[in-house]
Structure formats: C-alpha cells, structure tokens
Amino acid sequence: xxxxxxxxxDLGECPxxxxxxxxxxxxxxxxxxxxxxxxxxxxxxxxxxxLYLCKKCLDKLKGxxxxxxxxxxxxxxxxxxxxxxxTLEEIIDILVVEHDVGKLMQTxxxxxxNHKPPGFRHEIVSAYIVYISCKEALKEKKLPDxxxxxxxxxxxxxxxxHHEGIxxxxxxxxxxxxxxxxxxxxxxxxAKNGKFEMFRQDAxxxxxxxxxxxxxxxxxxxxLSFNFKERNSLxxxxxxxxxxxxxxxxxxxxxxxxxxxxxxxxxxxxADNWSxxxxxxxxxxxxxxxxxxxxxxxxxxxx
Numbered sequence: 044x045x046x047x048x049x050x051x052x053d054l055g056e057c058p059x060x061x062x063x064x065x066x067x068x069x070x071x072x073x074x075x076x077x078x079x080x081x082x083x084x085x086x087x088x089x090x091x092x093x094l095y096l097c098k099k100c101l102d103k104l105k106g107x108x109x110x111x112x113x114x115x116x117x118x119x120x121x122x123x124x125x126x127x128x129x130t131l132e133e134i135i136d137i138l139v140v141e142h143d144v145g146k147l148m149q150t151x152x153x154x155x156x157n158h159k160p161p162g163f164r165h166e167i168v169s170a171y172i173v174y175i176s177c178k179e180a181l182k183e184k185k186l187p188d189x190x191x192x193x194x195x196x197x198x199x200x201x202x203x204x205h206h207e208g209i210x211x212x213x214x215x216x217x218x219x220x221x222x223x224x225x226x227x228x229x230x231x232x233x234a235k236n237g238k239f240e241m242f243r244q245d246a247x248x249x250x251x252x253x254x255x256x257x258x259x260x261x262x263x264x265x266x267l268s269f270n271f272k273e274r275n276s277l278x279x280x281x282x283x284x285x286x287x288x289x290x291x292x293x294x295x296x297x298x299x300x301x302x303x304x305x306x307x308x309x310x311x312x313x314a315d316n317w318s319x320x321x322x323x324x325x326x327x328x329x330x331x332x333x334x335x336x337x338x339x340x341x342x343x344x345x346x
Contacts, residue, residue: 050092059091062256064244072242072253073155074146075319087155088319090147091257094140096318098261101139101310105132108310115303120190130184134198137176137266138307139314140258142202145169147250149240150233163233166203170289171282174199176266193292197300200293201307203286205315226290227283234279241275249275 049066051057057065064070066089074093109128112135116126145151145168154161177195186194231237241250251271258265293304 049089050095057091058260059256063091063253070244071156073152074143075155090143091260093318094143094257094261096321097139097142097314098136100314100317101135104310104313105135108135108306112303112306115299115306116194119299119303120193126186126190126194127184130181130186133180133266134177134194135307135310136262137173137180138198138201138311140261141173141176141254141266142166142169142205142311142315144172144250144254147242147254149242152242164206166206167230167286168239168277168282170199170203171277171285172267172271173202174285174289175268175270179268180266196289196292197304198307199286199289200304201311203290204304204308205311207308226287227280230279230283230286237279238276239279239282241277243275249273 049057051060060067064072071087072090074088074090109131112131113126113128143165145163145165148163148165148168150163151161151165174195177198178191181191181195233239242253243249249272251267251274255265255267258267293300
C-alpha cells in the first residue's frame with residue numbers, strides 16, 4: 044500500500060507537501076511501518092508528521108528542561124562554559140528535529156515500502172549527523188572548543204540511546220554499549236562498498252533537500268551541515284569513528300556526565316513517545332497538545 048497516514052487532512056495544508064515525497068502523490072516518506080503489526084494502525088506513519096508532532100511536544104516541554112540542563116552543564120564544566128539558554132534551545136531543536144534523520148537511509152525507506160524489518164539501527168546514523176549539526180551550530184556561538192565538542196557528543200549520545208529500551212528489551216546490549224570492533228563490523232556489514240546510501244528522488248534532489256525543507260518548516264532554519272548537501276551517501280568508517288567517540292566519551296565520563304546525557308535523552312523520549320502515542324492511541328486525538336503532554340508526563344513520573 045503506497046501511502047501513509049496524513050494528519051494534515053484535518054489540520055489544513057501540509058507545509059512541506061510540495062517539497063518532500065508525499066503519500067498524497069503516491070510517494071510516501073516513512074517514519075515507521077505499522078503495517079507489519081496487525082494490531083496497529085492501517086497506514087504507516089509519515090516521517091514529517093512524526094517530526095511535526097515531536098516539535099509540538101518539544102515546544103510544550105522545553106521550558107521545563109532548559110534551566111535544569113544549563114545548571115547541570117555549569118556544574119560539570121564550570122561556569123566558564125557560559126552557555127546561554129537561547130543556545131540550549133537551538134541545540135534541543137537539533138536534538139528533536141534530526142533525531143530520526145537516519146530513517147532517510149535508502150535501506151530503511153525500501154524496507155518500510157515493502158513492509159519488512161529495516162534491519163538497521165537508524166539512530167546510529169542519526170547520532171552522527173546530529174553531532175555534526177550541533178558542533179557547527181555551537182561554533183557560531185564562539186564557545187570553548189573542548190566544551191563545544193563535549194556538548195555535541197552529549198547530544199549525539201542522547202540520540203544514540205533514545206531507543207535504549209528497545210535495545211534492552213530485545214537483548215541488543217551489544218548495540219547499547221558497543222565495543223569499537225563490533226561497531227565497525229556492524230556498520231561496514233550494513234554498508235554497500237563502505238557507504239550508506241541515503242534516500243533520493245530525482246524530482247526533489249537528495250535526502251539533504253528533504254530534511255532541509257522539514258527543518259525550515261519546523262524551526263524557520265536548517266541546522267544541517269552544508270558539507271552534506273551534494274552527498275547521497277555517508278562514509279561508514281567516518282560514522283563509525285564519530286559514533287565510537289560519542290559513546291565511549293559519554294559512557295566513560297562518570298555518573299555526572301551520564302546524568303546530563305540522560306536528561307537530554309529524557310526530553311527526546313518524551314517528545315518521541317508522545318508523537319507515537321498520538322498516532323497509535325485513537326482515544327487521545329481529541330485532547331489538546333497541552334492536556335496530552337501533561338497526562339503523558341504524569342504517566343512517566345508515576346510509572
């Protein structure tokens with residue numbers, strides 16, 4: 044079935060329907076293929092619709108996290124980090140709007156199209172791209188280099204572990220805490236000729252143009268590195284080296300650093316799970332965004 048669920052049928056015109064593959068034109072862009080599970084919805088989930096809902100949730104939750112994240116960073120790095128709340132807001136936007144960019148791999152989109160398991164942990168590629176986006180955004184703020192790199196790794200690590208529950212549920216502990224040799228083997232085995240092929244359509248250009256349009260619609264700017272613009276593939280070894288540094292650096296930073304990572308990851312999971320719940324839980328559609336977020340947060344806290 045060559046379509047996905049579109050929430051904009053009830054909300055009005057989709058702001059990016061003319062700039063990205065769209066189910067209304069018979070060319071869907073998948074976030075998740077629910078059709079593989081008979082107990083779930085009839086149509087797969089649209090990539091933009093998922094990010095749209097994530098951003099809506101983030102806008103409701105952001106204020107709760109900004110001050111506490113800044114305090115944690117200042118305690119760990121010292122007040123010389125001097126990070127502004129406006130800078131943190133931008134970093135959190137990158138965290139949320141790019142957390143699933145690894146789903147724009149051709150292998151992921153093809154698998155969803157054919158209702159098969161994707162066979163690749165998309166968050167590995169997402170963590171790589173988010174790390175680079177954060178590093179470039181922070182360079183513009185003229186922050187100390189060591190802090191700039193470390194904070195970018197923290198945000199990348201939050202993306203890498205945002206499906207930690209799935210890793211543990213299905214016994215994928217080797218993915219959650221990978222040895223470098225395993226990660227290299229895993230990535231190269233999943234790559235073609237050492238490259239990850241990214242999604243592209245002739246009429247729209249490459250995956251970069253798609254993600255760029257989505258970020259502009261959600262955040263009024265794109266955070267993607269311009270170096271990706273003409274690239275339809277990513278070098279697997281570069282992804283390996285970067286993600287290894289991210290995971291090893293954050294896991295080796297002791298409890299205070301892992302606490303910072305977990306707070307970024309919590310914010311991402313709240314937005315990500317809320318978006319998924321809005322789609323899967325038919326009884327929740329009539330609630331306003333604010334009401335649903337409050338209910339969801341209470342549920343998380345009380346579990």
